[in-house]
Amino acid sequence: MFAVMKTGGKQYKVASGDILRVEKLAADAGETVQFNDILMIGGTVGAPLVEGAGVQAEVIDQVKGVKTINYVRRRRKHSSKRTKGHRQQLTLIRVTELLESGADASGVKAAVGAGSVSASAVAAAAPAPKAAKPAKKAAPAAEAQAADATGTKPGNLLTEAREGGADDLKKISGVGPKLEGLLNSNGVFHFDQIAAWGPEEIVYMDDLLSFKGRIERDNWIAQATEFAAEKE
Template identity: 70%
Template sequence: MFAVLKTGGKQYRVQAGDVLRVERLAADAGEKIQFNDILMLGGDSPVIGAPLVAGAAVQAEVIDQIKGDKVIHFVKRRRKHSSQRTKGHRQKLTLVRVTDILASGADASGVKAAIGSGSVSGASMAAAAPAVAGEVSGTRPANLLTEARGGKADDLKKISGVGPKLEGLLHQNGVFHFDQIAAWTESEIAYMDDQLSFKGRIARDNWLEQAATLAADKE
């Protein structure tokens, strides 16, 4: 059996024994984690999610927290010889080994969800610690979800300041509905600001008021 999982905005086809390098997860070396965003299960009886396969998961063991190869970014502007810049970057990654693929019963496995900048599973988010202590401000919202209720998300782009990219980030972080945003506290807003990398955007564009109005219009 193999599975197609989603984490860090990327998709991976995996089977037991595979070793993956994924975007940094909140887990220590030797810890067992569980990826709950499963898009497909393959084998004798393939199952395709809509968009996720309910109850399915991929369990893995964290081998180490590593950094990727250095990427050099060099900028030089024409006719401005004094304007040039070289920047190096090494992406933070987590090295994991796949141990098991669950076709069902993931909710009752008791294994910590794989949580990171791009990997969100709402069922276990409240109990999961941030990737690095002190780096994330605020409090993780308690109303985040694994998937949209009824399989249909609200059109979050109706909120002024939310485009396709931000809507995608909100979905990755477990936000699918207007009422979720409308219920955030100041501490939860600070947390989501960090996750979306747009400091102050939520308060500046009055997301909570807009979301409350849009949620009321749906009723």
């Protein structure tokens, strides 16, 4: 028997025992996760999903894909040329069981992508929901969004630009006037601030500013490090 499941925006035809790489999941090696978006299993075709079906798999390791090289040339405004590499973060899994029914009551942790894990997705992936917290006093939109952000808040955020003025963050590929304004409003004014972010701080800024993986896709850290070095 085989199933067709969907994860990370892709579809996979799987059978018990198959080993495959999928978009990175929020799970550690040795954990068992369950994929609930099942398009087809056995002789049952979903409309669009098969209700109650699931695919369980064991996480073997967190790996990286083949390195790709991109050549970037910005002709007009900045007249810059650079090459940048990227290795997609993936999760290596082994399919252990195909469930034609009863997956919604299995109690196995749901497979959730790590690149854009929101607070609601983390709650949905947990085996049992946590008790609701007491209602908090209403906060401004930016503060409320920050309270829901995952990851770790960068410790180098500023209330205003340093002496000499803010850096032109639009030099970073993928940052336009709107994103620059969002970065400034959240305490980011200089290249060296971005260059110092670690993985958990990237997740926090992705979630806070709704970048959804853009920081890693456009390699902001390497670009910011290069521009910061040019200022020295």
